[in-house]
Amino acid sequence: MHNPNLQQLKDTWLPEATIEEIQKKLASNDLTSRELVLMYLDQIGTYNQEIQAVLEVNPDALQIAESLDVERKQFGARGPLHGVPVLIKDNIATKDKMHTSAGSLALATSYAKKDAFVVQKLREAGAIILGKTNMTEWANFMTEGMPSGYSSRGGQVKNPYGRNFDCGGSSSGSGASVAANFASFAIGTETSGSILSPASQNSLVGIKPTVGLISRSGIIPISHTQDTAGPMTRTVKDAAYVLNAITGFDENDPITRTNESGMFDYTSLLEIKSLAGMKIGIARDFYFQFLSEEKRSVINKAIDELSALGAEVVDVTIPSTEAKWTYHVLTYEFKAGVNAYLNEYAGNTEIQSLTDIIHFNFSHPDSMLKYGQKILLESENTSGTLTESDYLKSIEMDQYLSKENGIDYAIGEFQLDAILFPNNFGAGIPAKAGYPSVTVPAGYTPNGEPVGITFTGTAFTEAKLIHLAYEYEQATKHRKPPVLEKEKKE
Numbered sequence: 001m002h003n004p005n006l007q008q009l010k011d012t013w014l015p016e017a018t019i020e021e022i023q024k025k026l027a028s029n030d031l032t033s034r035e036l037v038l039m040y041l042d043q044i045g046t047y048n049q050e051i052q053a054v055l056e057v058n059p060d061a062l063q064i065a066e067s068l069d070v071e072r073k074q075f076g077a078r079g080p081l082h083g084v085p086v087l088i089k090d091n092i093a094t095k096d097k098m099h100t101s102a103g104s105l106a107l108a109t110s111y112a113k114k115d116a117f118v119v120q121k122l123r124e125a126g127a128i129i130l131g132k133t134n135m136t137e138w139a140n141f142m143t144e145g146m147p148s149g150y151s152s153r154g155g156q157v158k159n160p161y162g163r164n165f166d167c168g169g170s171s172s173g174s175g176a177s178v179a180a181n182f183a184s185f186a187i188g189t190e191t192s193g194s195i196l197s198p199a200s201q202n203s204l205v206g207i208k209p210t211v212g213l214i215s216r217s218g219i220i221p222i223s224h225t226q227d228t229a230g231p232m233t234r235t236v237k238d239a240a241y242v243l244n245a246i247t248g249f250d251e252n253d254p255i256t257r258t259n260e261s262g263m264f265d266y267t268s269l270l271e272i273k274s275l276a277g278m279k280i281g282i283a284r285d286f287y288f289q290f291l292s293e294e295k296r297s298v299i300n301k302a303i304d305e306l307s308a309l310g311a312e313v314v315d316v317t318i319p320s321t322e323a324k325w326t327y328h329v330l331t332y333e334f335k336a337g338v339n340a341y342l343n344e345y346a347g348n349t350e351i352q353s354l355t356d357i358i359h360f361n362f363s364h365p366d367s368m369l370k371y372g373q374k375i376l377l378e379s380e381n382t383s384g385t386l387t388e389s390d391y392l393k394s395i396e397m398d399q400y401l402s403k404e405n406g407i408d409y410a411i412g413e414f415q416l417d418a419i420l421f422p423n424n425f426g427a428g429i430p431a432k433a434g435y436p437s438v439t440v441p442a443g444y445t446p447n448g449e450p451v452g453i454t455f456t457g458t459a460f461t462e463a464k465l466i467h468l469a470y471e472y473e474q475a476t477k478h479r480k481p482p483v484l485e486k487e488k489k490e
Helices: 002-010 018-027 033-051 061-077 115-125 172-179 196-201 236-246 254-257 293-308 328-346 356-362 374-380 389-413 428-433 462-476 485-489
Strands: 054-057 084-090 128-133 183-189 205-208 228-232 279-282 312-313 418-420 437-444 450-456
Touching: 002 033, 002 437, 018 236, 033 054, 033 061, 033 084, 033 128, 033 228, 054 172, 054 205, 054 254, 061 128, 061 485, 084 172, 115 128, 115 236, 128 172, 128 279, 172 196, 172 228, 183 236, 196 437, 196 450, 205 236, 205 312, 228 236, 228 450, 236 437, 236 462, 254 485, 293 312, 293 418, 293 450, 293 462, 328 356, 328 389, 356 374, 389 418, 389 428, 418 462, 437 462
Parallel strands: 084 128, 084 183, 279 312, 279 418
Antiparallel strands: 054 128, 183 228, 205 228, 205 437, 418 450, 437 450
């Protein structure tokens, strides 16, 4: 940077600056939001060509920051996110000068007709929409064998902790961006593991909320049964601040009526104390078999750390763990959902249906069909009316196996406060149930690959899960920033 003061701040203070620390500097006039945006833009300009996490920068970001600086002087801050930049996953509609494409060249020229509800909430909170992040194309619901973080529009997202490490998916760009300090926080989306996976792989905190806590309106969907947005941050408290801002009732999304507690301050329970009286079930059977010896060692150490903090830890079995799960519900719901989204939100494009997407891909095989489109074709072969017997029976099966014979059973049978899974390997069952999970950094393998632990509970137990994650985070302080590629060469 040409500004020496900003360069010093960027090098020494910004890399791990929390939302509270940013607000403190903004409130004391030691920093402006305009300067904050300039520093993040410089970071993106320095490292994004290698990491490929940011697809597009908001051309109005500096002007928005300046307007929020004026508002702060005149009226004070709106709240903790006032003047703080955020990056948004590219399947979340923003009615501005950026595109919303789900990582696909098929929608690369599409401007959303209106904001997603979660974007409305962020704007109301005073957050600055800095840009759109790369992602696994169509949230990894295009084909089989596509690498996490690959899209035809943005290429391959790379993990800032090591180019050979999996970046996680499908909110890979959001995860890599926060890890590489392209913004203080990002928004991802999850159908099954798409927040938890990149958060774990990028040494972040990720919250996959209960389906119903956050509106799904304006998010390019896979499944209305399972989809949700959520925060990806470097600390638990930052994630709680963001969750506060994006939670709310949306008259256009009936599932938000299921949140009976209404607005809740998820930072209110973040007090450092022991975990005495908390009982955590370890989902060891089946899930631990996916771990390398190095990762298993990190997870076992994390379990010991939770025990040392006063928690009672017990091995538990979830009855439906090895059931014959399918993704039939997703296959049927995708066609209906994506057609509805394209009709209501997508503008400036001839792509108005799943049929159009598939034809576009066939017409551009070199750029679009590197890994094929097997799953899109499977979904296209459904009626789009959700009347098939296979679909209706699959919904009931998923609900029963994930709830009554899944998470609810384990929580009740063992009298648990939460279930612990390694990384995102247990994401599937709570995803089908629509239940919340919070992942938090647990350490690193000897070669530096991040490892996370994930706490899962029943519906609307976010406060308890956030409390567990916060106590563990504050006691262990495992997270450390990556050494970015250009720094390694110097």
